[in-house]
Amino acid sequence: MTTNQNEIELIKSELEKVKADFKSIFDNAVEGIFRTTPEGTYLMANLSLAKIYGFSSKEELLVFFSDIKNQLYVNPCRRDDFIREITQKGLVQGFESEVRCKDGRIIWISENARVVYDDTGRLKYYEGTVVDITQRKQAELALEEQRVYFQQLFDNSPMAIVLINISGQIININDAFEYLFGYSRNEISGLYNRTILVPHDLLHEIEFMRKIIMDGKSVTKETKRKHKQGHLLDVSVLGYPTKINGHIHGIFYCYRDISERKLYEKQLSHQALHDSLTGLPNRSLFRERLDRAIERSKRRADYYFSVIMIDIDRFKRINDSLGHQYGDQLLIQISQRLANCIRSMDTVARLGGDEFAVILEELSHPREVIEIVMRMKQLMEKPFDIFNHQIISGASFGVVLKNQEGQDGDHILRNADIAMYCAKELGQGCFKVFNKKMHSKVIERMEIENDLRQALQNKELELYYQPIFSLSNNDLEGFESLLRWHHPRYGMISPNKFIPIAEETGLIVSIGKWVLAEASHQLKQWENHFYSQPCLSISVNISCKQLKDPYFVEYVAGILDQYQIKPYQLKLEITESIVMIDVKSSKEILMKLKQLGVILMIDDFGTGYSSLKYLHEFPVDYLKIDRSFVSGRSSKDGNWEIVKTILALARNLGLKVVAEGVEKQTQLIQLKQYECDEVQGFLFSKPLNCDDANILIQRYL
Secondary structure, X not given: OOHHHHHHHHHHHHXXXXXXXXXXXXHHOOOEEEEEOOOOOEEEEOHHHHHHOOOOOHHHHHHHOOOHHHHOEOXXXXXXXXXXXXXXXXXXXEEEEEEEOOOOOEEEEEEXXXXXXXXXXXXXXXXXXXXXXXXXXXXXXXXHHHHHHHHHHHHHOOOEEEEEEOOOEEEEEOHHHHHXXXXXXXXXXXXXXXXXXXOHHHHHHHHHHHHHHHOOOOEEEEEEEEOOOOOEEEEEEEEEEEEEOOEEEEXXXXXXXXXXXXXXXXXXXXXXXXXXXXXXXXXXXXXXXXXXXXXXXXXXXXXXXXXXXXXXXXXXXXXXXXXXXXXXXXXXXXXXXXXXXXXXXXXXXXXXXXXXXXXXXXXXXXXXXXXXXXXXXXXHHOOEEEOOEEEOOOEEEEEEOOOOOOOOHHHHHHHHHHHHHHHHHHOOOOEEEOOHHHHHHHHHHXXXXXXXXXXXXXXXXEEEEEEEEEOOOOOEEEXXXXXXXXXXXXXXXXXXXXXXXXXXXXXXXXXXXHHHHHHHHHHHHHHHHOXXXXXXXXXXXXXXXXXXXXXXXXXXXXXXXXXXXXXXXXXXXXXXXXXXXOHHHHHHHHHHHHHHOOEEEEEEEOOOOOOHHHHOOOOOXXXXXXXXXXXXXXXXXXXXXXXXXXXXXXXXXXXXXXXXXXXXXXXXHHHHHOOOOEEOOOOOOOOEOHHHHHHHXXXXX
């Protein structure tokens, strides 16, 4: 073999090797490799391309796709785009399209291809590579969906959202931001968020929030932000960082308008701490301010304050007789007058009912307190114009001049209460300054109240009897039963001292029942013992709480039956003011009592609200003239003209009259001259115990 032949064989061998290497690369390439005619028929394809399209061999692929434009491409126009681009440029790079696989699946491919020409320059074929980019496309589509979703969320969110860069400049805002703060995208873009939105006094707050966010954390806060027009809005703000590849590139601030909620919370807070009727601070807020005043007094040696407790005189009577509408208006006007008496630093509060309280702060001398109390007192005594009615009330004041060392709010309020009740005992329209003796007096009252609860059980109560005489024949008509209390430590306690306590505590109901039973029992004993004595009567005073008891009439009927006394022997004395509290209810109860046959008397006639309008409607038998009109203590002449008028009124209505408090012979003569029916008083006899009453009855046999 010649040298040339050897070289030729060597070249062929190398060519075969290169061909084999090329074939190996072609067959085993990861990318799909193809060659097609200009018309769109596959000339060559490797196994990777076949697998991309779902074929098991390249031969199967070549047979299956005879027209790749219409068989392969989901959208045939994409093949036209491919041809147009490759014709213009001679190559195509990254051409993407959806194609249909053997089994009908739709995938995404990316093609890189070039044009191959023959020696004459005529287009010979196209060749190139194909990569399955379905997963990438799906990821891109998902990312695009997320971007669109986020954009829609950003644009359509009800929360006002602003995106700022790390320098604080505004990049973008949404529609809700425009609506909430009044700025448009164009006029706000590029401006600094803190400059246009954040109030000057809250710049430290936004800087603190920014530091937290730049540390990669989110932060929420309720605060205030400025509107374009300058007013402040209550907002809830959420700030969180935007990150790209783990690095913070900006901040999102999301705002929600909470103005309505804040207003509602403010209203709720005001309602929780203020009286709904008068608008004044209530007990809770008053106590809070009192506690603050106490703390100030502990820190400052020159700080003095005073507490005033105020109780409205005659309020219950006004409220009960005229109605709650009048009572409410009276409280409103009272609150306005009190508020006008104090300074802006002071507090006037309604603690409940007709009870008010005042805190006076930054006082320099006790004289200031007294001056303010006197001003309040004068204002309270002026008439109130309510629904065209002139109403006169007044008030009682209890004053604590300064805080004693170590005392808390409870002690101060207690002391002011004590002083106020001591003022009420002096009469209406008075004031008292607290002192330690008052506290001792209250302790004594509490002891009396506690002991009174046991008085019935311990048999410490006793009835005394004051005789009542007829002026026509000087005969003994009967007795008024009067309650007495023999206290084991304090001795005989005046009814004026313990009866009001019994009324306040409700003990008067059980005590009243005992009095009615005991008086009836005693009357029956007299009847049995002095059988020849003409029929005596017994008078029993009835309290307001007894009259309100729904079972009271039934109880009276039971007493009459139990002791077998004649109904007309029992006289029930009811004060004029009690029946006038609720005229309709009083009339119904009196009618029921009258049906039992008992005698009904209006006690203290002429001292309460005038009942002349209703007197003829009440089924009463007697009027009892109060001792103040007979004794002459209320005026120099003894109010005899009033006595004369009452007697004339009674005769016109067919009623009898009893005059109490007769102490002098001249008074008796005057009453006889006016033809009064019956009398009682010290001129005839003081109240007698049972034994002495027996002796008196024996004398009149």
